[in-house]
Amino acid sequence: MAPLTGTIAVPGDKSISHRALMFGALAVGTTRISGLLEGEDVLRTAVAMRALGAEVTQLAPGAWEVSGRGVGGLVEPADVLDMGNSGTAARLLCGLLAAHPIFSVMTGDASLRGRPMKRVIDPLSACGARFASRAGGRLPLAIEGAAEPLPLDYRLPVASAQVKSAVLLAGLCARGTTRVVEPEATRDHTENMLRHFGATVRVAIEGHGRVIELDGQPELIAAPVVVPGDPSSAAFPLVAALLVPGSAIRIGGVGLNPLRTGLFATLLEMGADLTFADERLEGGERVGDLLVRAGALRAVDVPAARVPSMVDEFPILAVAAAHAMGISRFRGLGELRVKESDRLAATAALLTANGIRVEIEGDDMLVHGLGGPPPGGGRVVTHMDHRIAMSALVLGLGARAPVVVDDGAFIETSFPGFSDLMNGLVGNGGGSAVAPA
Ligand SMILES: O=C(O)C1=C[C@@H](OP(=O)(O)O)[C@@H](O)[C@H](O)C1
Ligand SMILES: C=C(OP(=O)(O)O)C(=O)O
Known part of the structure; x- marks a missing residue:
């Protein structure tokens, strides 16, 4: 010994790295990211954002650039999105896909295909998206996104930053205010980054948890991210x-x-x-x-x-x-x-x-x-x-x-x-x- x-x-924070690529893809302009985690989970998100029409480029180790398409501007992917081993990539992406008028199919490796997706399918169905999955809400999952997504008002049944983030990401494309209530506070990187890119987010503490409100259809402006x-x-x-x-x-x-x-x-x-x-x-x-x-x-x-x-x-x-x-x-x-x-x-x-x-x-x-x-x-x-x-x-x-x-x-x-x-x-x-x- x-x-x-x-x-x-x-290496860079995995949660923040996924979000930096996704927000960069939704922003107007070019987002510079330094310290991006180049682990396989995050690389899956990079590939998915390219498939959805964003330009994602590695400039040097850890240094990346994303040219975004603006809120609501993602395009239909030509092929299945494979999110590998990553629950965060899969669930956050469901929020985005559910709120764009596009058809997509998502899968993952054997571990991810065994993980529950019903926790995002349930709230996102209420915004007008349609999902078809294997039994128990497992991947592969087909998603028909809503043309005019409704804003959600959702109380999380489990403490999950992934579910909270999926609802908020869908809320970006919805007209009106999206509201998420979390009984226990979970990581708030989505809320922080939404604000960093110019969205209006209100957070109120409620017991151990929080009430988060997001004003829909903001213009997100590219902003540098240090991971x-x-x-x-x-x-x-x-x-x-x-x-x-x-x-x-x-x-x-x-x-x-x-x-x-x-x-x-x-x-x-x-x-x-x-x-x-x-x-x-x-x-x-x-x-x-x-x-x-x-x-x-x-x-x-x-x-x-x-x-x-x-x-x-x-x-x-x-x-x-x-x-x-x-x-x-x-x-x-x-x-x-x-x-x-x-x-x-x-x-x-x-x-x-x-x-x-x-x-x-x-x-x-x-x-x-x-x-x-x-x-x-x-x-x-x-x-x-x-x-x-x-x-x-x-x-x-x-x-x-x-x-x-x-x-x-x-x-x-x-x-x-x-x-x-x-x-x-x-x-x-x-x-x-x-x-x-
Ligand atoms: O939002 C995120 O980036 C994450 C949230 C957590 O998952 P849950 O939301 O399922 O708790 C965590 O386990 C995961 O590694 C990353
Ligand atoms: C749970 C984890 O990640 P994910 O849910 O993104 O697969 C983790 O990294 O421990």
Whole structure:
């Protein structure tokens, strides 16, 4: 177990990257994007926006340009739109396609074809679009968009930024005010970027949640987008450095939007040596550097209300909890069952295969922390899920015996260069860290 040392930057934020391409395609003029995540999920969105008539060009690594068609100006795609592994790309795009008078068919890989789309089909049908899908609202999906979409007034039944964003994107093309009520606040990158491109958005806090109103048919004007480092990607080197004794790393330029930082708050409650430096605003989003040092962790109880602010971080939090002293409980994780894999089951299997006791009680997960390194030595089935693969590899870094994953290929969806970056941190002190299959 060689310590991790050095300073790194993680790839651009996946949520913001998808949105930057989509808003660029809807704006009048040319949008310059810097720091775009060039992971497979986002590249699928780039290809889809081209198929819908926008000009999307890579100028240099991370530097992209989108010449948009104006709100309501997307054209009918000539072929099926394949959104690969990406739930965000698929669901946000449904919002756009439903509100243009065009016919389209969308599909994805085996993981995405298994994920529920009814959550966007239901509200978007009310704007006048027609959908035909496989049983249970699964992809492939055929969409006949509305010629004159109606503005929606929708209360989200699940806390989902993807559903909220799909409704708001459809609302761009509708005459009148679109209203979304979310019982729990979820990431607000869509609202921020709508404003950044010139739309009028009103947000009122209501209990734990928010009421969002968007005035329809605005003229969106191209605006530069600076994409911060993805906090959900930073989570992996961060937890690795906390767990491997002697580690001390700095992760520069990480997005610190308060609706994304639940993991950082949780790790601090566990006693993590994590501090923030050089906090600043970049392109309307809070950004800062993370300073991380290894140290002992204690168990934690994560309330359900915190889930939306760290919904993708539970597999890697479970790895941290495996090292912590005591039994951790994570509450209200039902949504994890419909991610790239059933992440409740996959996370439990990942820990169990490596000698850590886990219990699932309803929608809660309990991790029996060992107060030190777990045995490891397991072979982890990743189920086409990048976050399960990276969590397993980080577990292996801090375990007594190496961990093997069946398939590392899906890491490319969100974190290109993951192995090189992790091996570089270990290589600073000699040695090698992760080698996905
Ligand atoms: O809006 C987004 O960019 C995302 C929202 C979340 O999904 P849900 O909306 O399904 O919670 C998250 O899991 C996903 O990685 C990205
Ligand atoms: C859930 C995720 O992404 P998506 O829903 O876009 O596939 C994720 O990246 O963890």
